[in-house]
Amino acid sequence: xxxxxxxxxxxxxxxxxxxxxxxxxxxxxxxxxxxxxxxxxxxxxxxxxxxxxxxxxxxxxxxxxxxxxxxxxxxxxxxxxxxxxxxxxxxxxxxxxxxxxxxxxxxxxxxxxxxxxxxxxxxxxxxxxxxxxxxxxxxxxxxxxxxxxxxxxxxxxxxxxxxxxxxxxxxxxxxxxxxxxxxxxxxxxxxxxxxxxxxxxxxxxxxxxxxxxxxxxxxxxxxxxxxxxxxxxxxxxxxxxxxxxxxxxxxxxxxxxxxxxxxxxxxxxxxxxxxxxxxxxxxxxxxxxxxxxxxxxxxxxxxxxxxxxxxxxxxxxxxxxxxxxxxxxxxxxxxxxxxxxxxxxxxxxxxxxxxxxxxxxxxxxxxxxxxxxxxxxxxxxxxxxxxxxxxxxxxxxxxxxxxxxxxxxxxxxxxxxxxxxxxxxxxxxxxxxxxxxxxxxxxxxxxxxxxxxxxxxxxxxxxxxxxxxxxxxxxxxxxxxxxxx
Numbered sequence: 001x002x003x004x005x006x007x008x009x010x011x012x013x014x015x016x017x018x019x020x021x022x023x024x025x026x027x028x029x030x031x032x033x034x035x036x037x038x039x040x041x042x043x044x045x046x047x048x049x050x051x052x053x054x055x056x057x058x059x060x061x062x063x064x065x066x067x068x069x070x071x072x073x074x075x076x077x078x079x080x081x082x083x084x085x086x087x088x089x090x091x092x093x094x095x096x097x098x099x100x101x102x103x104x105x106x107x108x109x110x111x112x113x114x115x116x117x118x119x120x121x122x123x124x125x126x127x128x129x130x131x132x133x134x135x136x137x138x139x140x141x142x143x144x145x146x147x148x149x150x151x152x153x154x155x156x157x158x159x160x161x162x163x164x165x166x167x168x169x170x171x172x173x174x175x176x177x178x179x180x181x182x183x184x185x186x187x188x189x190x191x192x193x194x195x196x197x198x199x200x201x202x203x204x205x206x207x208x209x210x211x212x213x214x215x216x217x218x219x220x221x222x223x224x225x226x227x228x229x230x231x232x233x234x235x236x237x238x239x240x241x242x243x244x245x246x247x248x249x250x251x252x253x254x255x256x257x258x259x260x261x262x263x264x265x266x267x268x269x270x271x272x273x274x275x276x277x278x279x280x281x282x283x284x285x286x287x288x289x290x291x292x293x294x295x296x297x298x299x300x301x302x303x304x305x306x307x308x309x310x311x312x313x314x315x316x317x318x319x320x321x322x323x324x325x326x327x328x329x330x331x332x333x334x335x336x337x338x339x340x341x342x343x344x345x346x347x348x349x350x351x352x353x354x355x356x357x358x359x360x361x362x363x364x365x366x367x368x369x370x371x372x373x374x375x376x377x378x379x380x381x382x383x384x385x386x387x388x389x390x391x392x393x394x395x396x397x398x399x400x401x402x403x404x405x406x407x408x409x410x411x412x413x414x415x416x417x418x419x420x421x422x423x424x425x426x427x428x429x430x431x432x433x434x435x436x437x438x439x440x441x442x443x444x445x446x447x448x449x450x451x452x453x454x455x456x457x458x459x460x461x462x463x464x465x466x467x468x469x470x471x472x473x474x475x476x477x478x479x480x481x482x483x484x485x
Contacts, residue, residue, distance in 0.1 A: 002032040005299055006093050006103040008083040010037025012046060013272030013288035014109030015064055018075050020296035028074040030300050034101055035075060038082035047285055047450045049134050050158035050318055054165050059131050064448065086247035088265060105267055105299060108244055108255055112237035112273035121212035125231040128159050140230045143167030148218045148228035150209050152179040154317055156234035157196065161319035164200035171202040171226060178205055183315050183326040185333040187341060188362040191348040195322055239274045239281050254281040259307040261295045269295055278310055285449065286418055287311040314374050314417065316452050325370035327377040328360030338388050349392050356382045369393060374417065406463040415456050418449020423460060430464050437461050
């Protein structure tokens, strides 16, 4: 008899969990899936909201799965239905439409909500968290409109760049000493600010907003009133823990989970932005997707020994004419770190090493080097001291995934980091009939995460169309010393 699994949340991680379960149990013989999704629309890629804001994609284009996907995969998907209570004693979830869903296993994929700062008038500002927010911002994004974007983290920088690209007048305000201080060091933050300034964004750091006065502007500390027609708030997120907390499940900054993604109630699991594992709430999608794969192994019995041990998270800023990748903890960047700075050209890199391995870094305006650094960091590959310059030049890694020549990539090169899709997997899918980028995305999931691998996938697709090569690994320059003669 199949186990009844109820998933609360149809966001990127909840939908991915269902996909992972059905890849392991396509007929639903082991797991019967019911999904409660509070939003009335199908699952979509929130990571690409900034691209929608910038005009690079339509809202329809960021949907994760085609229409009718859930029904074809034997998933009972209930859109526009929110869970309001968990009755653990009866093992049922109560929904806002008055129905009850019994479960054998319950998965919380409730995600996170936008954090809106305290202060008068901020309740009238627009957050930047979902497609409705995006539509509200776009409704006012006309050339000449004065926008204030509050929060200079990843999302705030992306929103500001997207709005500037639409001809609006944008001021990006950040309370910290430099932009994205949780991901980059001061040097990278200052070069990033200069890059955004050249692209039409006024950047102000070290300022605090006290209140929003619609029709007048944004009140700052010191009494200044910043002239603005609209305010976008991108000051972080908070995990949605209310449902779990009200049910007596242990919570902190998120819903506490162990390596099996189980909460304090073994029948209840949590994944994605709402989950707190090993003291941390992820806040980005990749850990959630890796958690979904582990939990799918456990729920279907495919691998009872599966455990989630954490994710080596890489952050990519997705904005036109800005290429930034960060790895590790910026606090590890110190005076001994390797640095390269060319502010006039918008280029900067800082790398910290421990035991000849990259443990932290920020690479701005150097896409080849960024791809190389990410692969060294992901694989914990050694970098001999004499090879560190080659790393910054993008020449140190066999098969850096974003090289300009797809033919020089070995088949083992990871092209899509979000979904761990290699060049070899793309070739296999191509030969099975997936002969254009959308088909390759459906077959392998490449490009369906942050989208930064899109150019590489399209390049490989064009290369395959011209050559349809046999599997081979061409020689590539490498600074990795292991195995050298």
